[in-house]
Amino acid sequence: AQSVAQPEDQVNVAEGNPLTVKCTYSVSGNPYLFWYVQYPNRGLQFLLKYITGDNLVKGSYGFEAEFNKSQTSFHLKKPSALVSDSALYVCAVRVYYNTDKLIFGTGTRLQVFP
Amino acid sequence: ETGVTQTPRHLVMGMTNKKSLKCEQHLGHNAMYWYKQSAKKPLELMFVYSLEERVENNSVPSRFSPECPNSSHLFLHLHTLQPEDSALYLCASSQGRRGGPDTQYFGPGTRLTVL
Numbered sequence: 001a002q003s004v005a006q007p008e009d010q011v012n013v014a015e016g017n018p019l020t021v022k023c024t025y026s027v028s029g030n031p032y033l034f035w036y037v038q039y040p041n042r043g044l045q046f047l048l049k050y051i052t053g054d055n056l057v058k059g060s061y062g063f064e065a066e067f068n069k070s071q072t073s074f075h076l077k078k079p080s081a082l083v084s085d086s087a088l089y090v091c092a093v094r095v096y097y098n099t100d101k102l103i104f105g106t107g108t109r110l111q112v113f114p
Numbered sequence: 115e116t117g118v119t120q121t122p123r124h125l126v127m128g129m130t131n132k133k134s135l136k137c138e139q140h141l142g143h144n145a146m147y148w149y150k151q152s153a154k155k156p157l158e159l160m161f162v163y164s165l166e167e168r169v170e171n172n173s174v175p176s177r178f179s180p181e182c183p184n185s186s187h188l189f190l191h192l193h194t195l196q197p198e199d200s201a202l203y204l205c206a207s208s209q210g211r212r213g214g215p216d217t218q219y220f221g222p223g224t225r226l227t228v229l
Contacts, residue, residue, distance in 0.1 A: 043220035051215040104157040
């Protein structure tokens with residue numbers, strides 16, 4: 001079955017420290033992987049995606065993600081966290097049956113403390 | 115968020131009411147989606163429209179009825195909902211190229227509460 005897992009419900013980080021939000025996937029074929037961020041009472045905002053090529057993908061607001069095919073992971077990273085980064089981060093993988101679909105993880109709440 | 119707009123942002127309705135959610139995309143996309151987001155659960159895909167044709171109906175109860183009059187507008191008509199239907203309903207759009215790495219862009223959502 002095709003799926004996405006975000007093993008941590010919440011990640012706590014001190015401001016200025018590096019952050020990592022984990023995502024692993026299970027999908028047949030080559031994956032297209034996405035990260036979104038959701039602030040309270042808002043929709044999902046696109047951060048970045050992996051299609052092919054360089055395993056390190058750079059996105060919005062200083063975020064980047066590393067694709068690791070052998071570990072089937074696509075972890076989101078940022079070198080120095082900001083309090084304003086506190087939000088829900090959602091990983092997704094694109095699958096194709098008769099239509100294109102995104103399968104989403106349950107999300108990881110990031111809390112950055114001053 | 116001006117790319118995809120949703121109205122209303124908040125809706126409280128009784129189980130016998132009829133209401134509609136509206137979504138409009140200003141991105142020139144060909145595909146539109148309705149999702150349901152409940153606490154601590156992954157986003158649930160409800161409906162997909164491609165070029166105004168419904169191409170996916172994910173076993174959604176008939177009390178939810180989608181309508182896509184053109185490629186820029188999407189509605190979700192609600193009738194005799196249940197309290198467990200309370201959730202954030204998100205609309206999204208994409209270019210709709212089959213098999214391509216299209217990004218879905220989301221609206222701000224409608225927070226629905228069913229009493």
